[in-house]
Amino acid sequence: MNLNKEIDRILELVRLSKEEGKKFKEHFSRMLDFFRKIDELDLKDEKPFFYLEHLKTELRKDKVIEFKDKKLLYDNSPEFKGGFFVTESPIE
Amino acid sequence: MSEIRRIIELYKNKEKLPSDIVVEFFERAKKNEFNSFISFNENVLEEAKKLDKKVKEGKIEGRLFGIPVSIKDNILVKGLKCTCASKVLENYIAPYDATVIEKLKEEGALIIGKTNMDEFAMGSSNEYSAFGSASNPFDRERVPGGSSGGSAISVSAGEAPLSLGSDTGGSIRLPASFCGVYGLKPTYGAVSRYGLIAFASSLDQIGPFARCIEDVEILFDIIKGKDERDKTSTNYPEEEIKPSYPLKIGVLKDSFSNKVEEEIKTSLEEFIRLLEKEKIAQFKEFNMETFDYAIAVYYIVACAEASSNLARYDGVLYGFICKDNNLWDMYEKTRTEGFGEEVKRRIILGTFVLKSGYYEEYYVKAQKARTKILKEFLKNFEEFHLLLMPVSPVLPFKKGEKLKDPISMYLSDIFTVSVNLAGLPAITFPFKLSKKGLPIGFQFVSKFFMEKLFFKVLKKIEKTIHG
Numbered sequence: 001m002n003l004n005k006e007i008d009r010i011l012e013l014v015r016l017s018k019e020e021g022k023k024f025k026e027h028f029s030r031m032l033d034f035f036r037k038i039d040e041l042d043l044k045d046e047k048p049f050f051y052l053e054h055l056k057t058e059l060r061k062d063k064v065i066e067f068k069d070k071k072l073l074y075d076n077s078p079e080f081k082g083g084f085f086v087t088e089s090p091i092e
Numbered sequence: 093m094s095e096i097r098r099i100i101e102l103y104k105n106k107e108k109l110p111s112d113i114v115v116e117f118f119e120r121a122k123k124n125e126f127n128s129f130i131s132f133n134e135n136v137l138e139e140a141k142k143l144d145k146k147v148k149e150g151k152i153e154g155r156l157f158g159i160p161v162s163i164k165d166n167i168l169v170k171g172l173k174c175t176c177a178s179k180v181l182e183n184y185i186a187p188y189d190a191t192v193i194e195k196l197k198e199e200g201a202l203i204i205g206k207t208n209m210d211e212f213a214m215g216s217s218n219e220y221s222a223f224g225s226a227s228n229p230f231d232r233e234r235v236p237g238g239s240s241g242g243s244a245i246s247v248s249a250g251e252a253p254l255s256l257g258s259d260t261g262g263s264i265r266l267p268a269s270f271c272g273v274y275g276l277k278p279t280y281g282a283v284s285r286y287g288l289i290a291f292a293s294s295l296d297q298i299g300p301f302a303r304c305i306e307d308v309e310i311l312f313d314i315i316k317g318k319d320e321r322d323k324t325s326t327n328y329p330e331e332e333i334k335p336s337y338p339l340k341i342g343v344l345k346d347s348f349s350n351k352v353e354e355e356i357k358t359s360l361e362e363f364i365r366l367l368e369k370e371k372i373a374q375f376k377e378f379n380m381e382t383f384d385y386a387i388a389v390y391y392i393v394a395c396a397e398a399s400s401n402l403a404r405y406d407g408v409l410y411g412f413i414c415k416d417n418n419l420w421d422m423y424e425k426t427r428t429e430g431f432g433e434e435v436k437r438r439i440i441l442g443t444f445v446l447k448s449g450y451y452e453e454y455y456v457k458a459q460k461a462r463t464k465i466l467k468e469f470l471k472n473f474e475e476f477h478l479l480l481m482p483v484s485p486v487l488p489f490k491k492g493e494k495l496k497d498p499i500s501m502y503l504s505d506i507f508t509v510s511v512n513l514a515g516l517p518a519i520t521f522p523f524k525l526s527k528k529g530l531p532i533g534f535q536f537v538s539k540f541f542m543e544k545l546f547f548k549v550l551k552k553i554e555k556t557i558h559g
Contacts, residue, residue: 007444014440015424024437027498031441034499035388038457041381041464048459049466052515054540055281057323069170072187076410087408090419 094306095253110143110158117160121251126227128245132205154200162252165206168287177221180430190287192315207242213291216504220434234488237270239263244271255301262508265520269483272522272531280515281326284319292397295512305550333544342378342476352485390509392458399442466514479537519546
């Protein structure tokens, strides 16, 4: 699929308004061109960066800790009923 | 002079009480002249009154006893709103304290309010806030820099003596420079990110703002250290650092390129001459092959991480909801109406660069380039103790000037993003005012965990400049 069509497809999937989509498409294409700059760098001997050496991740014990302010958590939910977060039905 | 020391002296001499100091700062902050605050801690006076009793009893405990602090609105303070300057979180109340906030409270700090920022910390001008843009205290027509614009303003305009912000690609250093204050981006892993609302987790770091280097040092010393709740945090080395002067400092060659405003270049030359004359440092230019590519690398990596981190805002567990007929329409409308333009742009870009077929082409290449950037920095540290460069190629710009062209806005970060990609520490310090009265600041970059070197050198420089 060519890049232009791909961008159109993505903008269709994110369901932006026509006007917003037009503006995004212009920015999006310019940015992808801008990202292409990296091709000028010689990266053949480089490995992808994953973590910094000084950060050694140690496994921690799987310990259950009770969160005391559950009400504060639930109060942030748009709708919370009988111990459940309420949403629209996923089934039509 | 250190604001922390000044205020604590007032308490020790029983000249003022914490409630007097809080009222002083809080009243100024509440006027919100520069739109630097999104919300306030309405209980702060009550909290200060509890400390009044301790002052009367002579019990001044904690390094930040009775010191007002403002906090960027992406760091959780229990019981206070935490909006990330986004409609999607406009009524979100933090259910717990971030680790840095716990540490501040343990030292007696008083949180006065939450500061304005670019939505989800995505921006360089503070114009992408759902609560309106903030203004530069030196010229209200101009931006304060972003994304931690409100934090920088609050310190610069005397609304708070100290502030905490976050830096993902320059979000502490750029506003600190634009508002004429100090701003530290610590080594990645030096400060816990627990309770910081994530933008790009491999780049985000919390750091302090202050008006003098001594206060930056105190605040950093309090917030640093390993935290079990953030596995990317680490023990901070406690060794003393004894710099031997003159230091060898590398100046980035691109600091003098035609992309940089003339007045910034001449001020940098002036700064170099001053340090050489005082035998604080010897300077030599250094080059970074990756310099011109860092913005592209940064926006690929940061947007990719943001697209994943921001997937949680769907209107179910918390925040803004836009109800509709079915779940999918509800998700769609909530995110379409809840997020601002820049956030949507970055989520879409991030999703695209991670997409099968483009992942190798964009994301993997960017991660390889990131390795190259780190190697280049480390090679330069074989020769230099510190690296020096401007914070931004431009002085604080006019509001609206860069909004129509996202790439030109992104390029304001050209001197800051490499540091985040490499995980290194960097500090912005104010040097002088431009002919138009706008602050000009520079930044030092060092090896991992060399923040103490910044503090020692900048104390010496502060003394040289201000006596």
